Amino acid sequence: MLTFRQLETFREVMRSRTTQAAAEALRVSQPAVSNAIRQMESQIGFDLFDRVGKRLVPTPDAEEIFRDSEAIFELYNVFAQRLDSRKTNSMGTLRIVCTPPVANALMPPVIRDFVGTRPEVRINLDSRRIDGLFESLETRRADIGFALNPPQRPGLVREELALAQMVCAFPPGHPLSEKLAVTAADLASYPLVLFEPASKLNLILQDSFLNATLRENAIAEVRYTSLACLLAEAGIGPTLVDSLTAHAGHRYKLEYRPLYPAQRVSVCALYRANEPAKRVQTAFLDAVRGSGALAGIDEFGVTDG
The missing domain is CATH 3.40.190.10 (Periplasmic binding protein-like II)
Structure with a gap:
């Protein structure tokens, strides 16, 4: 079985036509190149070059092997590029x-x-x-x-x-926009869009912010913050979402105020x-x-x- 190094040496000799030039290109000694070619010829059972003075003249078989080997080196180059891309996380x-x-x-x-x-x-x-x-x-x-x-x-x-916090979301012009922060008492007179009782964000709020009055004021319950914001945007009622949802992209036509006391997430x-x-x-x-x-x-x- 020929090695990749043997094929690489053969390929360079085919290009340069002398073992000395091939050795310089491969950064090895000239005898190392000559030995590699002789070992390759011994393994495959026939000569690849006619020796004419200091030059090597490829046989017709060598020309065909050279053409066939190009596909191997093209594949190797693609593979090497992919390895390099992984190294740079690209x-x-x-x-x-x-x-x-x-x-x-x-x-x-x-x-x-x-x-x-x-x-x-x-x-x-x-x-x-x-x-x-x-x-x-x-x-x-x-x-x-x-x-x-x-x-x-x-x-x-x-x-x-990162450490976010829960905020109150409501349409522009809502009375809550006059507040610097929103308390549970501030929400007592409004219909609210809240999360389902078993949802993660509801569990964050229920121990220290949501009370029985606010839960009774729930005119709609949702599972996801995006839907809560859309309902609040439609004027159904204020909602409570995380500040990541409120901040990222500013995609909703809503105003936001932090809750007091702060509810961290x-x-x-x-x-x-x-x-x-x-x-x-x-x-x-x-x-x-x-x-x-x-x-x-x-x-x-x-x-x-």
């Missing part, structure tokens, strides 16, 4: 799973900027509730996950990327513990850490005290 496949608020608010600008400089990277983005997110990571259907206030989970690393990355990450995954997580989409989520200020 290619690869990344499977991301997020809870809906993070998928809607954080991922679009981060992915846009990330693939903008890495056109050969392929992103698979899935949006799931927290149980589905855990399942995707644990069954390796996803490489990395992002969620708001996820619980600790054995076998997964939970990295806090963590933006977290989750990935499998004790398992090396793909290079493209590490690069993407770095991009999320430095994202401008995270930079403004606490812009409403801390209202405690």
Whole structure:
């Protein structure tokens, strides 16, 4: 079986027609080139060159072998380029799973900027509730996950990327726009768009902000922050969402005020513990850490005290 190095040496001799020139191109000694050609001829059972003075004249068989070998080197060059792209994190496949608020608010600008400089990277983005997110990571259907206030989970690393807070969202001109911060008492006289009782964001609010009166004022209950904002935008009633949803993209025609006392919520990355990450995954997580989409989520200020 011929080695790749033998083919490489043969190819260079075919180009230069002398062992000395081939040796200089390959940065080896001239005897090393001569020995490689003789070993190749011995292995295949026939001569590849006629020796004419100091020059090597390829036989017709050598010319055919040379043409056939070009496909091997073209494939090798493509492979080498792909390896180099992986080294610079400019290619690869990344499977991301997020809870809906993070998928809607954080991922679009981060992915846009990330693939903008890495056109050969392929992103698979899935949006799931927290149980589905855990399942995707644990069954390796996803490489990395992002969620708001996820619980600790054995076998997964939970990295806090930023600290957001819950805010009140309402249409421009609403009486709540006169407030610097919104208390539970401020909302007592308004119909509200709230989250389903079992939803993660409702669980954040129910212990220290939502009371029986506010729950009775719920004219609509939803599962996702995007739908809560759309209903508030339509004038159905104020709603309570995370500041990541409020800040990222400014896509809703709404005004926002922080809650008092402040209701904090963590933006977290989750990935499998004790398992090396793909290079493209590490690069993407770095991009999320430095994202401008995270930079403004606490812009409403801390209202405690």
